[in-house]
Amino acid sequence: MKSTEKKxxxxxxxxxxxxxxxxxxxxxxxxxxxxxxxxxxxxxxRPVQALLRLVHIEQVDISKVKREDLEVSEYLKKSDPEMFKTLKKEARAARKQVKK
Known part of the structure; x- marks a missing residue:
């Protein structure tokens, strides 16, 4: 783990x-x-860290994630990083609204 990353x-x-x-x-x-x-x-x-974040912090039900979802996510992340960040923020905000 890099020294700048929070443990x-x-x-x-x-x-x-x-x-x-x-x-x-x-x-x-x-x-x-x-x-x-x-x-x-x-x-x-890192893969375990990512799963921890998704499942226990972001509360994503990984049993509902499909391979296509991951492929689209990786494609967006590589081809249009700004759009990926925007969509990620919007999804997070929408999830917070649902929890209220």
Whole structure:
């Protein structure tokens, strides 16, 4: 992890959600023992960090994400980064409105 990146406290996120290690980590395909190692300070790989953010912070139901969604997202991100950022902000705002 780069020194400029903020290290997240996954144990604290899990506790705030009221989940045990098995419940929390199984939602993103990580074993309880693997999750325990991450909570104890082992570096978390970027793909696992991304899944943590999507599932436990952004509250995305990854069972509903389709391969085409990922392909479109990657295409937009590479071909038009500004549009990607704008759409991402709009989606986040819409999600917040739904939660109210």
């Amino acid at each position: 997240i406290d996954v144990r604290e996120i899990r506790r705030k959600l009221g989940l045990n290690q098995s419940q929390f980590w199984s939602q993103i395909g990580v074993t309880q023992s693997g999750g325990s190692r991450y909570e104890s300070g082992r570096n978390i790989p």
